Amino acid sequence: MKNSVIKILVISFGEKMLRIFNKTIRVKGVLTTDVILMSAFMLIFFISCGGGGGGGGGTDSSVSSENYEGEWLITRTPDPVTLDSNYSCNIHNESTYLSNITIDGNAATISIPDVATLNGTLNGSQCDYISSFEADGGNVSFEGTLELTSSTEFTGSGIFRYEIEDRYCEWVEDYHGTKEQNTQDCVSVVTGDWEFAWQYRGTTLLTFTGGQLRKSECYLAYDTDNIFSGELINSQWSGENTAQGFSFEGTFSGNPATSFRGTATTIDGVTYTMVGAQGVNQQF
Numbered sequence: 001m002k003n004s005v006i007k008i009l010v011i012s013f014g015e016k017m018l019r020i021f022n023k024t025i026r027v028k029g030v031l032t033t034d035v036i037l038m039s040a041f042m043l044i045f046f047i048s049c050g051g052g053g054g055g056g057g058g059t060d061s062s063v064s065s066e067n068y069e070g071e072w073l074i075t076r077t078p079d080p081v082t083l084d085s086n087y088s089c090n091i092h093n094e095s096t097y098l099s100n101i102t103i104d105g106n107a108a109t110i111s112i113p114d115v116a117t118l119n120g121t122l123n124g125s126q127c128d129y130i131s132s133f134e135a136d137g138g139n140v141s142f143e144g145t146l147e148l149t150s151s152t153e154f155t156g157s158g159i160f161r162y163e164i165e166d167r168y169c170e171w172v173e174d175y176h177g178t179k180e181q182n183t184q185d186c187v188s189v190v191t192g193d194w195e196f197a198w199q200y201r202g203t204t205l206l207t208f209t210g211g212q213l214r215k216s217e218c219y220l221a222y223d224t225d226n227i228f229s230g231e232l233i234n235s236q237w238s239g240e241n242t243a244q245g246f247s248f249e250g251t252f253s254g255n256p257a258t259s260f261r262g263t264a265t266t267i268d269g270v271t272y273t274m275v276g277a278q279g280v281n282q283q284f
Helices: 033-039
Strands: 005-008 023-026 070-078 095-104 107-112 116-121 126-135 138-150 153-164 167-179 192-200 203-216 219-222 228-233 236-241 246-254 257-266 271-278
Touching (some): 116 126, 203 271, 228 246, 236 257
Antiparallel strands (some): 005 023, 070 095, 070 167, 095 107, 107 116, 126 138, 138 153, 153 167, 192 203, 203 219, 219 228, 228 236, 236 246, 246 257, 257 271
């Protein structure tokens, strides 16, 4: 959660978010594969696309590189069966990234707000990509293939590898991109600085500060790690964070909306009141 601060009084949910009580903490203090994988998107993505060879089952023959233009939700899913490591290395659940792709000839720019700008070269529907960069004292490399399967969808897979000194961690992960379609109505929401809190019986137990609320069509995401993300239908916002073990739902208020109120429920069935407000230094 880049630059985001979580204030914890006392709460118990998930396996990853709790370890410090009565303190203000930054959730980036320990090198985890979640941190590494987020770093993997915080780079210039060099994509070289092979020509010729075609074909690929399931690909719509009418698609072309121009179909990449637009707003996309990109989901990566690591495959734990493929894990190869010489030290303790955990693979976490899938993550979804909100992005905008623009096309200029055969050049593509993939913008993920507050995360990265990715540059690539396109040629038809299939692309081979490769990237290597430094992160958290080691080196991260990415290599694989993406392919448009229709004008509004792409799939792909690749090898992710992290190396630091004589240690390494490597696995295969799949990618799926879905183009956002403005097929539903949703309220206008003020984006930018927001803060959220979880409360129990009127007492604030957990606050989320320092993050940005981003909106693409009728999809909202909070913070670079998308700790809260999901579809906005009219004024109703809901989503699920499988990595942290909770779901949430609630309603925005205002025109444009500047406040939020709803509930958050953990995987062990505990429900908290969830409130949010646009701006900083909120008093929940």
